[in-house]
Amino acid sequence: MASLSSKPFLTGFASSLNSDFPSSFSLHLSLHHRLPNIRLQIRAAGSSYGSHFRVTTYGESHGGGVGCVIDGCPPRIPLSETDMQLDLDRRRPGQSRITTPRKETDTCKIFSGVSEGLTTGTPIHVFVPNTDQRGNDYSEMSIAYRPSHADATYDMKYGVRSVQGGGRSSARETIGRVASGAVAKKILKNFSGTEILAYVSQVHNIVLPEDLVDNDALTLDQIESNIVRCPDPEYAEKMISAIDAVRVKGDSVGGVVTCIVRNCPRGLGSPVFDKLEAELAKACMSLPATKGFQFGSGFAGTFLTGSEHNDEFYIDEHGKVRTRTNRSGGIQGGISNGEIINMRIAFKPTSTISRKQFTVTREKEETELIARGRHDPCVVPRAVPMVESMVALVLVDQLMAQFAQCNLFPVNTDLQESLLPRLEPKEVLF
Secondary structure (H helix, E strand, O other): OOEEEOOOOOHHHHHHHOOOOOOOOOOEEEOOOOOOOOOOOOOOOOOEEOOOOEEEEEEOOOOOEEEEEEEOOOOOOEOOHHHHHHHHHHHOOOOOOOOOOOOOOOOOEEEEOEEOOEEOOOOEEEEEEOOOOOHHHHOHHHOEOOOOOOHHHHHHHHOOOOOHHHHHHOHHHHHHHHHHHHHHHHHHHHHHOOEEEEEEEEEOOEEOOHHHOOOOOOOHHHHOOOOOOOOOHHHHHHHHHHHHHHHOOOOOOOEEEEEEEEOOOOOOOOOHHHOHHHHHHHHHHOOOOEEEEEEOOHHHHHHOOHHHHOOOEEEOOOOOEEEOOOOOOOEEOOEEOOOOEEEEEEEOOOOOOOOOEEEEEOOOOEEEEOOOOOOOOOOHHHHHHHHHHHHHHHHHHHHHHHHHHHOOOOOOOOOOOOOOOOOOHHHOOO
16 A cells, blocks of 8 residues: 655644644545555655766755765775865865855765775765854845845745755755766776866856867866966956956856866767756756856857758778767767767856845845845856866766666677777776
8 A cells, every 4th residue: 555644734734724623634645546566755856966876965055064975886996085175175165255255175074985995886975064154144034035046936845944055055065066076077087088177268248269268188277277267367367357346346247167078988878858968958057056058059050051060070090980070069969979078057146145135025025135144256166166077977977877778788899989998907906
């Protein structure tokens, strides 16, 4: 027999329905006749991503800490906190004048899934404590909704919310994504030489021309050479000035993060509903403050004709099928073709600003609000490692899916490339 049972409803709610209702009651729904021998299970929604390499994040901005659980990580991979800390340091608050002044070291600790420096194949638990909470900064927000923030919609959905720092809607939740993404990036790099690099290509109305960045030669050092994470020094200064201009006024601006993937294995992604670009879009758009996603030629491609847009094929000096142009963005038919994958993710201006705004209270009264707290005047510099991490989580999950389905038996070497890494005998860990 299958059944769904709720906890007792609140007294006030029951009384408002019918004065004859008891002060508390339970709802029991019998499905015995319609669904025999089926056990129904309700799972918490929205905090996990991936099928083969599955990540669940947890924690809230002003709670005890945040982190993640990584399930499905291959065993015998060298892994330590140091592997994750580099990207966590790129994401952490307080790193420059154009980020939130909240001071957190974001030092991570691995509690399970690693033994003697190697992954064991069991769930990896990563934890980062919160050390600089200021819950009192959010007293006004417990009453009034911040415009364009998740305060109102969390109340609409759950009927309750974590007021301090925005709870799960805070960008602090992304610590778990970045930690797990660092593991995914290491797997991809070691397996196929895959590199994932993101950078800021726009802040407000300062747009970096695409021809100023060589995607084949771009390096992490170029991106990290300035606080805004734009690889062109001249445009980086313009972007920093644009952020400074609104920061001193208590306002904010948005921007665009561009991400490229080099040496992505061919064949990742599946037709129809699980196309690679669809998975990338979902993953990137799940990040806080995202408002748009483009890959390849994007919306600009709509201004071209088919003859102008098509990527013609040729055979390179190694006998591989390549394309002369890359308007497809490294993905065709929802499947990676081996060319550089490129995408752009738009981020809105930070919702929480220290300027007076009109809003309403939880009691549905109109009011004015000047939000307090510490917030980024522009989120895109710190969003760079977040984007890289989500792209890595998609690709490692798709890599494992491709290996399981299409490389379980010998491949058709006339058309396919084997996904088996070419290791020297001394490199094999088993």
